[in-house]
Amino acid sequence: MKAFKRPIWVRMNEMSNALIQVQGLNSFYGASHILRNIDFNVNRGETIGLMGRNGMGKSTLLKSIMGIVTPQSGDVYIKGQRMNDRAIFEVAQLGIAYVPEGRGIFGNLSVVENLKMAARPGTQGQNDWTYERVLETFPRLKERLGHGGQQLSGGEQQMLTIGRALMTNPDVLILDEATEGLAPLIAREIWRICSVIKESGISSIIVDKNWKHVTKITDRNVILVKGEVVFEGNSELLQSQPEIMAQHLGV
Numbered sequence: 001m002k003a004f005k006r007p008i009w010v011r012m013n014e015m016s017n018a019l020i021q022v023q024g025l026n027s028f029y030g031a032s033h034i035l036r037n038i039d040f041n042v043n044r045g046e047t048i049g050l051m052g053r054n055g056m057g058k059s060t061l062l063k064s065i066m067g068i069v070t071p072q073s074g075d076v077y078i079k080g081q082r083m084n085d086r087a088i089f090e091v092a093q094l095g096i097a098y099v100p101e102g103r104g105i106f107g108n109l110s111v112v113e114n115l116k117m118a119a120r121p122g123t124q125g126q127n128d129w130t131y132e133r134v135l136e137t138f139p140r141l142k143e144r145l146g147h148g149g150q151q152l153s154g155g156e157q158q159m160l161t162i163g164r165a166l167m168t169n170p171d172v173l174i175l176d177e178a179t180e181g182l183a184p185l186i187a188r189e190i191w192r193i194c195s196v197i198k199e200s201g202i203s204s205i206i207v208d209k210n211w212k213h214v215t216k217i218t219d220r221n222v223i224l225v226k227g228e229v230v231f232e233g234n235s236e237l238l239q240s241q242p243e244i245m246a247q248h249l250g251v
Contacts (some may be wrong), residue, residue, distance in 0.1 A: 020042040061224070111144050
């Protein structure tokens with residue numbers, strides 16, 4: 001497969017404004033070569049849709065950025081700092097918040113405790129996302145403050161995980177499988193929240209199978225196939241190429 005390559009002038013422009021910069025990344029699980037020479041950037045204030053069928057490397061790319069998976073070669077930079085072999089908490093300290101596919105809430109803690117344990121100013125001292133603002137954004141959580149994490153529905157747990165990430169006042173929010181397995185009404189609420197996050201100026205990476213909802217709010221979309229970038233462009237460009245969506249997204 002021939003990997004997609006951005007023009008050099010586009011890559012150089014992104015490098016100067018990148019919060020996250022991935023260059024020539026190769027990641028493995030055992031002997032399985034998952035990511036193949038991936039170049040991927042997230043710029044300040046940008047919302048990116050990361051797309052592809054199951055098993056194409058999306059979650060591995062996110063985990064490689066976070067330091068959960070150690071790349072065999074290539075580089076990950078956060079705000080210009082090379083993060084290869086750095087601890088996960090160091091990535092978080094640079095303003096990267098990660099909402100994993102499994103959510104990862106603390107089931108034995110209440111909603112209040114899950115939120116307040118994460119509260120801190122952002123890397124520039126910003127404190128835009130206060131406890132009060134999170135509850136205003138997630139009215140469903142406000143009704144369940146004393147509930148333990150394990151008592152919440154799947155959709156409520158997803159809201160709690162996103163709310164907890166926002167309490168860190170991040171520069172970048174990474175959201176893996178934003179609405180997978182959620183009822184349509186709850187999924188619509190998650191998409192509303194994603195729009196609010198975008199409007200607040202936080203950069204984000206969103207992984208979700210619902211390309212129609214993803215492309216409504218993204219500035220740029222990246223499609224992975226077998227660990228390689230096969231498409232990169234804005235939503236209008238993607239929608240103008242239905243053959244790309246049919247071939248790589250099954251729509």
